[in-house]
Amino acid sequence: MQWETVIGLEIHTQLATKSKIFSGASIAYGADPNTQACIIDLGFPGVLPVLNEAVVDMALTFGLAINAEIGPRSVFARKNYFYPDLPKGYQISQFELPIVGMGSLTIDLEDGSQKVIGITRAHLEEDAGKSLHEDFHGMSGIDLNRTGTPLLEIVSEPDMRSIKEAVAYARKIHQLVVYLGICDGNMQEGSFRVDANLSIRPFGQEAFGTRTELKNLNSFRFMERALNFELERQIDLIEGGGKVVQETRLYDADRDETRSMRSKEEANDYRYFPDPDLLPVEINDQQLQRARQNMPELPDQKRQRFESDYSLSSTDALMLTQSRQQADFFEKVVSNGGDARMAANWVTVELTGALNKAGIPLSQSPVTPEQVGGLLRRIADNTISGKLAKQVFEAMWNGEGDADKVIEAKGLKQITDSGQIETIIDEIIANNPKQVEQFRAGKDKLLGFFVGQVMKQTQGKANPGQVNKILLGKLKG
Amino acid sequence: MSLDHSDITKIAHLARMALDESQVDAYAEDLSNILGLVEQLEAAETDAIEPMSHPLHMAQRLRADAVTEEDCRDENQAVAPSVENGLYLVPRVIE
Numbered sequence: 201m202q203w204e205t206v207i208g209l210e211i212h213t214q215l216a217t218k219s220k221i222f223s224g225a226s227i228a229y230g231a232d233p234n235t236q237a238c239i240i241d242l243g244f245p246g247v248l249p250v251l252n253e254a255v256v257d258m259a260l261t262f263g264l265a266i267n268a269e270i271g272p273r274s275v276f277a278r279k280n281y282f283y284p285d286l287p288k289g290y291q292i293s294q295f296e297l298p299i300v301g302m303g304s305l306t307i308d309l310e311d312g313s314q315k316v317i318g319i320t321r322a323h324l325e326e327d328a329g330k331s332l333h334e335d336f337h338g339m340s341g342i343d344l345n346r347t348g349t350p351l352l353e354i355v356s357e358p359d360m361r362s363i364k365e366a367v368a369y370a371r372k373i374h375q376l377v378v379y380l381g382i383c384d385g386n387m388q389e390g391s392f393r394v395d396a397n398l399s400i401r402p403f404g405q406e407a408f409g410t411r412t413e414l415k416n417l418n419s420f421r422f423m424e425r426a427l428n429f430e431l432e433r434q435i436d437l438i439e440g441g442g443k444v445v446q447e448t449r450l451y452d453a454d455r456d457e458t459r460s461m462r463s464k465e466e467a468n469d470y471r472y473f474p475d476p477d478l479l480p481v482e483i484n485d486q487q488l489q490r491a492r493q494n495m496p497e498l499p500d501q502k503r504q505r506f507e508s509d510y511s512l513s514s515t516d517a518l519m520l521t522q523s524r525q526q527a528d529f530f531e532k533v534v535s536n537g538g539d540a541r542m543a544a545n546w547v548t549v550e551l552t553g554a555l556n557k558a559g560i561p562l563s564q565s566p567v568t569p570e571q572v573g574g575l576l577r578r579i580a581d582n583t584i585s586g587k588l589a590k591q592v593f594e595a596m597w598n599g600e601g602d603a604d605k606v607i608e609a610k611g612l613k614q615i616t617d618s619g620q621i622e623t624i625i626d627e628i629i630a631n632n633p634k635q636v637e638q639f640r641a642g643k644d645k646l647l648g649f650f651v652g653q654v655m656k657q658t659q660g661k662a663n664p665g666q667v668n669k670i671l672l673g674k675l676k677g
Numbered sequence: 678m679s680l681d682h683s684d685i686t687k688i689a690h691l692a693r694m695a696l697d698e699s700q701v702d703a704y705a706e707d708l709s710n711i712l713g714l715v716e717q718l719e720a721a722e723t724d725a726i727e728p729m730s731h732p733l734h735m736a737q738r739l740r741a742d743a744v745t746e747e748d749c750r751d752e753n754q755a756v757a758p759s760v761e762n763g764l765y766l767v768p769r770v771i772e
Contacts, residue, residue: 217742224745233763234754238746242753254742275730282693284767297730331770341764469691474730482736 203400203435206408207366207427208358211373212351213383214327214391215258221326221350222249222292229389237329237344243288248477251276255350256481258382259299259324260491262352265380265498266319268303271483276324280471284342285329293353295472298323299481300352305376306500307368308518317369318357325351352382358397358408363427367420370394374420375499379524387418394423399444400434409434410444414458416451426451430458502527510540519548525562529569536573539580546572550590554597567596575603588612588660615662618670621654624662625670628653639675647671678716679709 220227223240240247263270275297278290300322306314329344354373360366374392377383384391399411414430417423429451434444449458497505499521506517506527521527526547533543551572555562575592578584584592584607595606607613615621628650629636639646647668654667680688685705689696696704750763759766 219742219744219746224740224743226744226746232750234750234765235748235763236746237753238749239753250740251737252742253739256739284765284770332764333770336761336764336766338769339759339766340769341761342767343764476731479731479733479735479737 201439202403203438204403204405205360205362205431206358206399206401206411207360207363208397208411209354209356209360209366209370210395210397211354211356211370212327212393212395213354213373213377215255215350215352215382216384217252217254217258217350219252220348221252221255221324223348225348227346227349231345233341233343234345237347241287241344241348249292249475251478251481252350255324256299256483256487257491257494258380259322259352260483260487261380261382261495262322262354262377263300263303264488264491264495265376266300266303266305266322268319268322269301270299270488273297274299274324274481274483276475276478276481277472278475279325283328283331284340285331285344285347287329287344287347291326291328292475292478293325293472294323297480299483305369305372307365307372309368310364315359315365317359317365320355320357322352322354325353327351352377358399363424363431366396366427367424370423371420375522379496379499381496387420390418393418396423396427398427398430398434400431400438409438410446412444412446412458413448414451415448415461422451422453425453425456426458429456433458496524499524506530510534510544512540512544516541516544516548520544523562529562529565532569533572533576536570536577537580538573538576542576542579543572546576546593550593554593566599567593571596571602578603578607582614582616582663583607584612584614585660585664587664588614612661615658616666618666621662621666621670622674624654624657625650625667625674628657629674636675647675650675678712680705680712 214227215221217227219225220241223238225238225241226236228236240249260270262268275294276292277295279293279295280290282289298321302321303319304316305319306316308314327346327349329342329347332341332343334341356369360369374385377392378385386392394417396414396417397411398414399409401407401409412430412434414426417426430449437444445460448461450461451458502524503514503517503521506512506520507514510517512520520530529551530543530547533547534540538546551562551565551567554567555565572593575589575596578592579586579589591610592603592606592612595601595610596603600606600609632650632653635646635649639650650671651664651667654662654671682701682705685696685701685708688708689701689704754760754763754765757765
């Protein structure tokens with residue numbers, strides 16, 4: 201039978217604030233256990249949560265970016281469950297009136313087509329702490345630093361019909377929240393966590409099949425592998441006469457498999473009710489106005505602008521706008537005198553290659569956009585050839601200064617004096633009569649030999665265009 | 678609506694309450710009475726009334742995003758029954 205895959209994603213993004221959602225404790229990563237868990241986070245008697253303004257602003261920014269329905273009222277609710285990493289016995293979340301309502305996001309698929317994915321809602325909530333299950337004399341250790349860290353949970357519609365679509369959507373959300381500056385996107389540290397709901401149904405059937413929820417997908421690669429495994433598991437199960445059970449499954453990357461975590465049937469009674477400690481949040485026009493003003497150019501808009509303003513190919517524009525940082529770098533190179541297409545090439549190929557080789561992010565690049573711009577100016581005005589430019593780039597990378605300084609110090613300036621080039625060529629022709637004869641007899645490939653000789657003589661500094669032209673003239677003549 | 682024996686056992690389980698078998702019937706009666714009281718409220722006409730999430734007609738105040746709390750781990754952990762390496766220790770939980 202032909203099966204259709206149905207996937208919906210719940211993505212928890214940690215908001216890039218300084219303090220927690222309801223308290224003034226720090227959310228910095230990696231602190232000593234429980235040094236960032238204050239009495240509000242711990243739920244001591246008599247404490248009151250007070251909502252962080254930045255959290256509201258960030259949620260609004262996201263809402264505007266996905267063209268969602270927003271406000272005017274939003275309510276916090278208590279989600280009750282018992283677990284030691286949640287000392288209050290409830291998580292403050294949102295249920296009936298989330299801050300961001302229905303919106304959508306357009307994803308790009310491999311075949312060049314696009315698809316609109318519905319986003320049901322995005323709501324604010326506090327994160328729980330961490331349980332450490334190493335053996336503490338038969339006890340578990342609890343670190344509550346993460347308790348109260350602000351999360352925006354982004355819930356999609358079950359609109360994805362393949363694993364590729366699900367991965368493309370997750371990547372696009374990741375790109376968006378990082379662009380918006382509301383999340384650092386660090387999946388390893390858990391700032392961006394994906395849970396996936398997957399079910400299958402026979403093609404043509406309207407009703408959804410029973411879904412399972414996959415957790416612990418802490419990289420896009422693992423996400424793809426986990427979904428693949430789960431898809432196969434469900435198909436095998438149903439085709440073998442079995443039934444999918446609605447449950448939460450954990451992905452084990454080491455074994456590349458998913459396994460049952462807990463049955464949801466009983467545990468699912470969260471008894472949501474409005475949190476009496478928190479008043480409804482009212483979104484006013486001023487806040488929305490502010491969020492609109494602070495909205496950066498979004499990836500898709502940037503991409504279109506790059507194509508039209510800089511005449512870049514859609515591939516180059518797409519690559520350059522993958523991250524805001526890289527797009528900014530490119531624009532700085534251009535504003536420093538670099539030709540746009542050349543700049544696109546240098547940023548996506550030479551610079552990215554060097555960064556990957558050194559294993560460092562763009563933010564730590566030893567070469568500045570001003571320097572790359574300076575280098576491209578020297579290529580454009582024929583001071584150096586494209587080939588030598590790579591040498592100059594390497595020197596700039598190693599901290600030997602700007603392009604002009606490197607060119608000067610290494611004597612890389614291109615030879616464009618036709619007279620000088622002619623003298624060198626005459627000498628080479630005189631010294632290689634045999635090759636000249638063969639060339640004239642039709643062995644065209646030997647042109648490369650002569651060019652090589654000229655470059656050798658000039659340490660690669662002769663202008664290649666001129667060399668070709670003069671050589672051909674003299675050899676044929 | 679009245680609650681029977683098995684409802685009480687389930688509620689007690691969800692609330693993680695240890696309930697003696699002999700107490701179950703008494704709780705079933707008490708809780709059923711409370712539900713009966715709530716049922717009386719349902720007689721009130723509420724169709725045109727928007728549900729409220731809070732009895733006060735006020736909006737939530739917001740605080741600026743700044744770190745204002747210092748590390749008070751030692752004081753906070755002074756009341757914990759068991760701590761080690763800065764962690765709170767609890768009966769073992771495994772999913």
